[in-house]
Amino acid sequence: MSRFGEVDEGYDPQALERRVFEHWEAVDAYEQTRERAADGEPYFFVDGPPYTSGAAHMGTTWNKSLKDVYIRYLRMQGYDVTDRPGYDMHGLPIETKVEEKLGFENKKDIEAFGEEAFIDECKAYAEEQLEAMREDFESFGVWMDWDDPYKTLNPEYMEAAWWGFAKAAERGLVVQGKRSISQCPRCETGLANNEVEYTDVEDPSIYVTFDLVDREGALVVWTTTPWTIPANTFVAVAPDLEYVGVRAERDGESEVLYVAEACLEEVLREGRYDDYEVVDERTGEELVGWAYEHPLADEVPDHPSHEGALEVYTADYVETDRTGLVHSAPGHGEEDFERGRELGFPIFCPVDGDGVYTAEAGVYEGEFVKEANERIIDDLETNGALLASGTVSHSYGHCWRCDRGIIQIVTDQWFITVTDVKDDLLENIEDSEWFPDWARDNRFRDFVEEAPDWNVSRQRYWGIPIPIWTPEETPDGRGDEDMIVVATREELAERVDQEIDPETIDIHKDTVDDLTITEDGVTYTRIPDVFDVWLDSSVASWGTLDFPEDQERFDELWPADLIIEAHDQTRGWFWSQLGMGTTALGEVPYDTVVMHGHALDEDGRKMSKSVGNVVEPHEAIDRHGADAMRLFLLSANPQGDDMRFSWEGMRTMENHLRTLWNVFRFPLPYMRLDGFDPAETTLEAVDDDLERLDEWVLARLQSTVETMTDELEVFRQDQAIEALLSFIVDDVSRFYVQAVRERMWEETDSASKRAAYATLYHVLERVTVLLAPFAPFVSEEIYGTLTGEDGHDTVHMSEWPAVEEYWVDEELETDVVALRAIEEAGAHARQQAGRKLRWPVPRVVVAADDDDVAAAVERHTDLLCERLNAREVELVSPGDHWGELDYSANADMSLLGPAFGGDAGRIMNALNEARIDDPTLESLERAVSESLGEEISLESEMVSFVTETPDDIAGTPFGVEGDDRGVVYVDASLTDDIESEGYAREVIRRVQEMRKELDLDVEEQITLEVSVADERIADLVAEREDLIADEVRAEALTGVEDGDASHRKTWDVDGVEIELAISPVSASAA
RNA sequence: GGGCCAAUAGCUCAAUCAGGUUGAGCGCCACUCUGAUAAGGUGGAGGUUCUCGGUUCAAAUCCGAGUUGGCCCA
Incomplete structure (x- = not known):
């Protein structure tokens, strides 16, 4: 890129990004950047x-x-x-x-x-x-x-x-073992817990009775998975829970039911019983050992019937819910499995990996479990074991990939025993x-x-094969006892019976499944899992x-x-x-x-395809550019919190970048015109000519670098971006550039202009470097245009800026904060006085509350005059009073509260409302006591005085970070001289607009005709003819003939009619 | 059902840890400026600080219970 070359008039992110991609490609930007840091x-x-x-x-x-x-x-x-x-x-x-x-x-x-x-x-x-x-x-x-x-x-x-x-x-x-796992019956593989997604579904909800052996009555259990009933092995109770046996009646028949006392009402309601009578009361502990009959004993002849099966046991997973008795099938549920193992039971799981019953399931063999639910419910009813049947909506696990409902079954899996x-x-x-x-x-x-x-094993194909080889014959034994675990391809090549090349072998399942290992006469084959x-x-x-x-x-x-x-x-x-x-x-x-965190939609909801609230990154890029999108994303807190996407936020970031673009573009024509060479006109070279504002912006740059570095060190790039953008937008654009524009307009060479060039150049160059990690495109183009051949091939090769101690000046930064507050307040006061900035005011008075502010005003009187368009700026030093002022007071509640307790609020209000002539504690106490009707004694630390503006002068308090630091008074009275300049400026402004309407070049000379209806004002304007002619580049103020190149317009300036006509000199000469 | 996090202006957030009159930027509206112009300036509206209860002279802040959202787990 050539230095100070022509750039796009407006910020056009799409075109800019295209150019930058080409540039990166052309100079191998990425490779160079990496190489530079290689050592x-x-x-x-x-x-x-x-x-x-x-x-x-x-x-x-x-x-x-x-x-x-x-x-x-x-x-x-x-x-x-x-x-x-x-x-x-x-x-x-x-x-x-x-x-x-x-x-x-x-x-x-x-x-x-x-x-x-x-x-x-x-x-x-x-x-x-x-x-x-x-x-x-x-x-x-x-x-x-x-x-x-x-x-x-x-x-x-x-x-x-x-x-x-x-x-x-x-x-x-590494161990192998049977575990109850979540199995997807479609994918036919076990799923990790985090692969199971829970959604609400409608499932059967049945109450089943298990008839007791050797005593009257039945245990009542509840389940949503009827298909697990064939594998029922025991019933679990909570040891300390109270259980009751009740004789319940319905349809003229009665039976004895055992449930937890707390669940009694609900169970009887579910079973539509008409009446009941408690006939037995026992704790869970006392139920242990009771035997019952399997409710599907005939349908599932192979059902668990070993020693200890079909009896009541305690378990810690029992809750006072539904019936308080839990149907337990160690072949299915995870907790049931663990308890079953504790009890030393064999595991009965009559279901295969595809969710189909095996031969062990008797009459249900070959049926898919979920589809068998209905038949099992029918069979339970036929067997008189169904107390109630309905459905329930609950959250149930589903396969994260195919959405099928998972089933819990016990299979052989491989584990890393992290426990x-x-x-x-x-x-x-x-x-x-x-x-x-x-x-x-x-x-x-x-x-x-x-x-x-x-559980690291999956019964699938597309994965890393588990590198375990087990003996072909492992009767009864566990695979992990004699397993071979292969660590590398080289080891694989050494140990397998087949000839393979470790350099080229692809070790996916299809390849390694065929490999066998034979050692000490035993042949090992790979387990099939991935x-x-x-x-x-x-x-x-x-x-x-x-x-x-x-x-x-x-x-x-x-x-x-x-x-x-x-x-x-x-x-x-x-x-x-x-x-x-x-x-x-x-x-x-x-x-x-x-x-x-996660990226949420504008309303804070998860982005999801089914809801249709997904914002695609490329859409964001198309609308606002990649830099704006990055800045938006990066300006969110990166630590823990979710982020809400916002188109408005995107637009704001694009606007900030547009501001940067304008700031960058503004000085280019002048620098080009004047042949400014940053290598020659360095900051060091112009050091003596730097003005206070130049030094200020350089000082602000240093503290921005410091803040950004500190924030990035603790991974708060959002704070770093905020600091940078606020520097660019608030400090450089809205203040510094505004203030130095006139220095750049000077037609002749001057030390002041060179100092401004050098300063702005340095600031912009540093800004692009600071911005580079966040907005890599726009910073690249700006950097390239500023540095040309003298810079790196890419801004991203730059070193992260260090704080340059020489330019650090905290006092100056604080001063300017005060000055800007004064300027702001002055603008406010002007507006209240109804005097626009274009019109000069004879006098601005700054009443400073402290020495720092006073010193700042003294040092920058000229700047204040200029920016406030005041003929003079007067300072009222701290301690001196502006005679006509009233005062009231603000309270420090941290002192007032402890001192006055419940009365503190009332006293605060009285302080705010008090109006006194002089700011002394005595006057204030008097006013407050009078207002509240009781003697109030105050300490000076409790209050701070506030000035109240007199009616004839517009005054506005100014403050820094919430602390009042003084008041700006604008004297907006009019004199002929001021009116003369005011109207002249009105004319100038309108002529400039007309020049623009004719699309004239900035340099182009014109002839100008001014006729003002009001005679007094016509005279006032005439007094400033030279000023007008100079500002609008008019050769002469003469009559303008109506013609092709002329432009005539009548304006209404605050009720005064002014007719203006202009014509370019070249046109009238022709 | 459980754990963690969050909730303050229309939006993004600050003030919460160490309780003391709630703030900034953006957006909106009005006015203003017009030699950066899809820019700049000034002002205004906009808050039961999610709800309820407690502690305290005083709660956005501390405590308890809930609501909503997010993530994770069952």
């Missing part, structure tokens, strides 16, 4: 791999933008930052998508299609999705190593998972620092404390380093310095990494965690 101190950032689901939504966009900011910032700080992006590419979501695509119904279709072909389809699909996501990420300017991402489907990454798992196995933390190392897990948490800290100390700790063993997909990403901290293949980088970098993810990852990636890091290596694999 810096290493910083190991790990990208949490997004699942390859197709497109970046607003949440991933926020996440990646945050990562991009900190990567860029750290790089500017000189760190050599790892920025390898990752993709999570295995798992059921992709399998189900591919199944849909191929029109598959279940696993049998996959088997028919062929494992290898299916895996190839999954791989192709995942890669396709990856490309779409990469394009999205790049489109909003995320700079990561897109050419070398880590993919969980790559053999070297899969090996990282094998290695970690083998380490855990080495430490005895064995729970103390280590809790201890290791302490080694990580979290932002916000409560995420670690409340949420995460709670989760870790309660975490069960990790890993839970959460295990894939859990090894990212070393997988991203290609460890174990690459040992060196692991030794240098591990563990991760920083990870940044949303709060749903507490139970996801934050946890899986801790679990894997601790079981494999005994350490937490990350030092610092930044936990952000």
Whole structure:
């Protein structure tokens, strides 16, 4: 880019972004930026791999933008930052998508299609999705190593998972076992808890009676899963709960029912009993050992009948709910299973992985369990075991992929026994620092404390094969006793019977399933399962380093310095990494965690396709540009809180950027015209010529740098952005540029102009560097235009600015805060006096409350005169009083409260309403006492005096951060001289407008004719003819002939009619 | 059903930890400016600080119960 070249007149983000992408491409901006930091101190950032689901939504966009900011910032700080992006590419979501695509119904279709072909389809699909996501990420300017991402489907990454798992196995933390798990009957695989989604559904709600053996009556249980009744093994009670036996009557028949006393009324109502009588009272403890008959004994001949089965036991999961007696089937429910194991019962689960009853289920064999519900209810009724039957709406678990209702069954699974190392897990948490800290100390700790063993096996195809080989013959024994766990591809090649090349082998299921190991005469085959997909990403901290293949980088970098993810990852990636890091290596694999929230819609609702409130990032980019979108997202608190998307917020950010663009564009023509060379006219060169405002804006720049750096260090980029934008918009644009414009308009060269150039140039250049991590596009273009060949090829190679002590000037900053407050108050007072800024006022009086303000006014009298358009500015020093003022007082409630208790409020009001002539405590006490009708004694610390403006002069108090610091009085009286200038300015303004209407060049000379209807005012205007001619570039004030090039208009200036006519000189000469 | 987090102006948030007359920016309306112009300036309207109860002279702030939303878990 050439320095001070022509730029777009308005801020056009789309065009600008296109240019910047081309520029990045042309100069290898990303590669150069990385290279520049290559020798810096290493910083190991790990990208949490997004699942390859197709497109970046607003949440991933926020996440990646945050990562991009900190990567860029750290790089500017000189760190050599790892920025390898990752993709999570295995798992059921992709399998189900591919199944849909191929029109598959279940696993049998996959088997028919062929494992290898299916895996190839999954791989192709995942890669396709990856490309779409990469394009999205790049489109909003995320700079990561897109050419070398880590993919969980790559053999070297899969090996990282094998290695970690083998380490855990080495430490005895891998076991096989039967567990009650959530099974998706369609996907035919177990699901982790976090893969189960709960939604409200209508299910059967039945009350079943279990007839007691050897005594009259029946136990009443309640269930929503009739299909689990065949597997009933025992009934659970709470030991201390009161139970009753009642003789209940309905339809003229009576029976004895046992339920918890608290549930009695409800059960009888459900069963529509007419009457009842309590015949027995017992605690749960006293029911233990009672035997009952299986209600489907004939239909399910193989039902549990072993020693101890079909009896009452206590269990801690019993609640005083429904009947207080719980039908327990260890072959299904998780708690039932645990209790059943405690009791030493064999597990009876007559249901297969596809949700179909096995032969053990007797007459129900071959039926899908959910469909068998109805028949079972009928059979229960026939057997006289159905007390009541209805439906209930409750929250029930569903498969996260296919939405089918899950079933609880007991199957053989493989576990990492994280419960064995729970103390280590809790201890290791302490080694990580979290932002916000409560995420670690409340949420995460709670989760870790309660975490069960990790079921890592899935009965699926598209995943990392579990590297366990078990002996072909394992009669009765558990697989984990003689298992071989393979850690690497090399080890695999060494141990398997077949000839394979570890360099080239793809270790997906279709390949490794055929491999066998024979050792000591025993042949081992691989178990058919693949890993839970959460295990894939859990090894990212070393997988991203290609460890174990690459040992060196692991030794240098591990563990991760920083990870940044949303709060749903507490139970996801934050946890899986801790679990894997601790079981494999005994350490937490990350030092610092930044936990952000989710992107919600404008109303604070979750964005969801079905609700139709999803905002796509590319729509946001199309409407307001990628920079504005990033700034909007990044200006949200990144620690824990959710963010609400807002189009208004987006627009605001675009407006701020437009302001920056205008500020940047404004001096360019002047700098170009004057041949300003920033390399020559440096700040150092013009130091002696700098004016106070120049020094001020440089001082403000320093404190902005300081604030931003401090905030970024604690991951509050939102605060950093606020500081920067407020500097750009409030300080540079609205104040500094406003004040220095006239210096730039000067036609001749001057020291003051050069100083202004050098200052504004420096400020703008620093601003682009500070803005670069957040809005990488617009900062790039501004930087390029400012620096031309002298700068880096890209702003992103810049160092993060350090505070330049030389320019720090806190006192000056505070002074200008006061001056700006005075100016603001002055403008307010003017408006109240009905005098617009264009009209000069003879006098402005500043009554200062303290020496700092007084000193500031003294130093900047000229500036105040100019900005307030006052002939003179007078200062009333602290301590002196403006004779005509009244006073009232404000109360300091922190002192008034303790002193007066309940009366403090009334006294406060009296203070506010008091009007006294002189600001003394005595006068105030007198006024307050009189108003309240009682003697009130005040301390001077309790009150502060407030001036009350007299009627004849417009006065406005000014303050700093809520503290009153003085009052500005504007004397708006008129004199002929002032009226003369005022009307002249009115004429000038209107001539300028007419020039614009004719589209004249700024330099173009005109002839001008002015005729004012009012004679007195005509004379006043005539007094300022020279001023008018000068300001509007009029060669002469003469009559203007009506003609093609002339422009004539009659104006109404506050009731005075003024006719103006202009014509360009060139036109009238022709 | 349980845990964590949040709720203050139309919107985004500050003030909450250490109780003391609720603030800023944006938006809106009015006025204003017109050599940055899809800009700038001034003012105004807009709050039962989610609800109810408690502690206190005094509660947005502390405590308890609830409501709504988000995440996680069952």
